[in-house]
Structures are given as structure tokens and as C-alpha cells.
Amino acid sequence: MDNNMVKNFQDVQHFGEFGGVNPSISDSSTYTFLNAKTMYDTFEGNTEGCYLYSRHSSPSNLHLAEALATLEGTENANVYASGMGAISSVILQLCDAGDHIVSSRTIYGGTYALMKNFLKKFNINTSFVDTTCIDMVENEITTKTKMIYCEAVSNPLLEVSDIKALAQLAKKYNIPLVVDNTFSPLSISPAKLGAFAVIHSLTKFINGTSDCVAGVVCGTTDFCASLKDVNSGAGMLLGSTLDSLRASSILKNMRTLPIRIKKHSENALYIAQKLEADGIKVSYPGLKSHSGFNTYSKQMNSNYGYGGLITVNVETLENANNLMELMQAKKIGYLAVSLGFYKTLFSAPGTSTSSEIPVEEQITMGLSEGLIRISIGLDENIKKTYDLINTCMRELKLLTQKTVMV
Numbered sequence: 001m002d003n004n005m006v007k008n009f010q011d012v013q014h015f016g017e018f019g020g021v022n023p024s025i026s027d028s029s030t031y032t033f034l035n036a037k038t039m040y041d042t043f044e045g046n047t048e049g050c051y052l053y054s055r056h057s058s059p060s061n062l063h064l065a066e067a068l069a070t071l072e073g074t075e076n077a078n079v080y081a082s083g084m085g086a087i088s089s090v091i092l093q094l095c096d097a098g099d100h101i102v103s104s105r106t107i108y109g110g111t112y113a114l115m116k117n118f119l120k121k122f123n124i125n126t127s128f129v130d131t132t133c134i135d136m137v138e139n140e141i142t143t144k145t146k147m148i149y150c151e152a153v154s155n156p157l158l159e160v161s162d163i164k165a166l167a168q169l170a171k172k173y174n175i176p177l178v179v180d181n182t183f184s185p186l187s188i189s190p191a192k193l194g195a196f197a198v199i200h201s202l203t204k205f206i207n208g209t210s211d212c213v214a215g216v217v218c219g220t221t222d223f224c225a226s227l228k229d230v231n232s233g234a235g236m237l238l239g240s241t242l243d244s245l246r247a248s249s250i251l252k253n254m255r256t257l258p259i260r261i262k263k264h265s266e267n268a269l270y271i272a273q274k275l276e277a278d279g280i281k282v283s284y285p286g287l288k289s290h291s292g293f294n295t296y297s298k299q300m301n302s303n304y305g306y307g308g309l310i311t312v313n314v315e316t317l318e319n320a321n322n323l324m325e326l327m328q329a330k331k332i333g334y335l336a337v338s339l340g341f342y343k344t345l346f347s348a349p350g351t352s353t354s355s356e357i358p359v360e361e362q363i364t365m366g367l368s369e370g371l372i373r374i375s376i377g378l379d380e381n382i383k384k385t386y387d388l389i390n391t392c393m394r395e396l397k398l399l400t401q402k403t404v405m406v
């Protein structure tokens with residue numbers, strides 16, 4: 001399955017206007033028509049190959065969308081100006097006022113805040129549960145439930161949802177399963193496991209250069225068309241449109257995704273294994289000690305490993321802050337939110353990307369204030385990186401005498 005998938009996605013071919021190896025960038029917000037009837041038909045969505053206005057679609061956005069649909073094995077895809085633009089469009093397309101969502105309790109803080117705080121305005125309520133437990137998800141489903149939502153690998157706790165089991169449950173109740181696959185592109189293919197729609201924050205691994213914000217929804221042609229509908233499409237009407245210039249640069253970066261994901265995974269596994277051997281509390285789905293190891297292993301595309309993210313728990317916020325500052329000073333990486341960059345990035349989610357989640361709920365879900373999320377970079381010499389991390393930990397006395405001797 002993997003090789004085929006990579007071949008397809010890297011083989012998506014669009015020549016530039018002058019035969020260039022990259023498609024030409026569509027540098028227009030609006031498009032001309034030779035006759036008025038074609039314009040009307042295009043408005044109605046009936047003319048293949050015609051463009052109307054770039055908030056609806058543009059050649060560059062469609063090129064990127066096609067590559068992303070191929071990546072996820074879906075019929076179609078729509079790109080957005082951010083991951084949150086994609087998430088909010090999907091939710092508002094699938095849910096009406098008074099509807100209900102069952103969501104994983106460990107999700108990106110922005111998505112959590114959207115569901116918990118913002119959607120209240122529309123009386124859309126969310127039950128947050130541990131989606132690794134199928135019974136808990138089923139218990140929350142009511143006649144008003146219009147969506148089951150999870151992250152394939154959750155932010156920041158790296159919990160792994162069993163997509164196939166969730167998809168079967170969703171099917172039983174005729175509810176769409178929407179999966180945010182931002183943490184595990186290529187490594188997990190949610191649509192192939194039965195998800196109705198797959199979302200990515202392209203800002204992360206897929207673009208890979210931390211120079212832009214973008215998102216995508218991959219799904220059926222009907223669903224993607226509904227999001228773009230000029231009368232009722234949340235994507236079209238909320239206006240979170242990706243700029244063509246940026247779509248073009250993301251497409252170019254995406255060409256190297258397979259090789260990057262393999263390296264991120266290889267490096268993350270190395271660091272996780274070393275830290276675990278040192279007696280550090282480390283969480284990585286590729287470690288046998290991780291609660292999601294079996295689930296990840298059975299649903300992964302094995303060529304790509306277990307992803308580039310690990311978490312380390314150093315107990316207190318003070319320890320976490322000291323360690324991150326020292327790691328930055330020693331050029332291991334940057335004290336910054338986000339992930340999927342060539343350089344290692346680290347942050348303490350409790351006070352940053354998950355700070356939208358109230359402290360008592362963070363405690364319930366196991367998000368300790370001393371937790372550091374680390375997006376491992378593409379370091380050529382990962383042993384050297386580990387040695388530097390080890391030096392930082394010794395300097396801060398985070399390795400006990402016992403662990404040092406081991």
C-alpha cells in the first residue's frame with residue numbers, strides 16, 4: 001500500500017505554461033469568460049476546467065489539493081488558509097445549531113477552544129472523551145450527534161486512536177468520522193481505514209519549512225463540493241482561502257515529504273529509545289512502552305515509522321523551562337510552538353499550545369505542567385543531538401544518580 005501511495009502522490013504531474021517542471025502559479029483573483037452563459041454555468045458549478053474567482057478555486061490551489069487527495073487516498077480535497085480554517089469549515093458544514101459532537105479529549109488547544117467555547121454560540125455541544133476507548137465514544141453518541149472527531153495521533157499527549165474501530169462505530173450510527181492527521185502524514189492513512197474526512201494543518205510536516213500557515217480537508221468529491229458551494233459552503237462563505245502563491249510553494253515542499261517523514265521518524269525513535277534507557281519519562285508511539293504502540297503498529301504504513309514527535313515529562317514547569325532554554329542555547333533546536341520543521345522545536349503545551357484547556361482538565365487527561373513536546377528535526381548526526389540533550393539534562397540534574405550509572 002505504501003509504495004503505491006507514494007508513487008501516486010509524487011507522480012501527480014502538472015506542467016508549467018512553458019513546459020516547466022512545476023505548474024505555473026495562477027496570479028489572478030478573477031477570470032475572464034468569452035461568453036456570459038459560461039460564466040453563469042460556472043457559478044452553478046457546472047463547467048469543468050473553468051475558473052470564476054479565486055476564493056472558490058484557482059489552478060494552483062487545485063494542483064495542491066490534487067496532490068493532497070492522492071496522499072490521503074481520497075477522491076478530492078480543498079485547501080484552506082490554515083488548519084483551523086479547514087477544521088472550522090468542516091464542523092460548520094456538518095453541524096447545525098443544536099447538534100452534538102463526540103471528540104477526543106486530547107486534541108490541539110485551538111480545536112478544543114473552538115468546540116468548547118466558540119461553538120456554544122450556535123448551541124453546538126461537544127462531549128470530550130478518551131477516543132482510544134471505543135465504548136466511551138459509543139456511550140456519548142445521541143440522536144443529535146453529527147460527527148466523531150479525533151486526531152490520529154493526539155496533540156500533545158500522542159494518544160493513538162484506532163481509526164478502523166472508530167470508523168466502524170461511526171458507520172453503525174451513520175455519523176461521519178473526521179480525523180486530523182497533522183501529526184502522522186504518510187505514516188497513517190485515515191481515509192483508507194474508513195474515515196469520512198481527513199484534515200491536516202499543512203503548516204506542520206507537509207509544508208515542512210515553518211514559513212506559512214495552511215490547511216486541507218481531504219474527502220469525497222461531494223463533500224468537497226459542498227464545502228465550496230457558493231450558496232451554502234462553509235469553506236466558500238467563511239472565506240478561509242489559501243493564496244495561490246503559497247499553494248504553489250507548499251506543493252513544491254510536499255514533494256520531499258516521504259524522505260523527510262522517514263528521517264523525522266528515524267531520529268525521533270533514536271532519541272526516544274536513548275532517553276527511555278536513561279530513565280527519563282518519555283512518550284513516543286514507537287516505543288513498546290507506549291499505550292498506543294500496538295494500535296499504531298497495526299494501522300501504520302510501516303515505511304514511514306512512528307512520526308517525529310516525542311514528549312518528555314520533567315515533572316515541573318521550572319524544570320521544563322530550564323531545559324528548553326538550555327537546549328536552545330546549545331543549538332539543539334528552538335523554543336517554539338509548532339512542529340515538522342527541519343530543526344527540532346520544543347514547547348511546554350500546558351502553558352502554550354494547550355493553554356486553552358483549563359488546568360483541572362489538563363490534569364485529568366494527564367497533561368502535566370512539566371511535559372515538553374519535542375518535534376524532532378532532520379538532524380544529520382542524531383547521536384550528537386542526543387549527547388547534547390544528555391549534557392543539558394545532567395547540567396540541570398534531571399538525570400538521577402541511578403539513571404546516570406545505567
Ligand SMILES: Cc1ncc(COP(=O)(O)O)c(C=O)c1O
Pocket residue numbers: 082083084085108110111151155180182183200201202203213214215338353
Ligand atoms: C493537530 C493540529 N491540528 C490543527 C492545528 C491548527 O493548524 P493551523 O495552525 O495551521 O491553523 C494545529 C496547530 O498547531 C495542530 O497541532
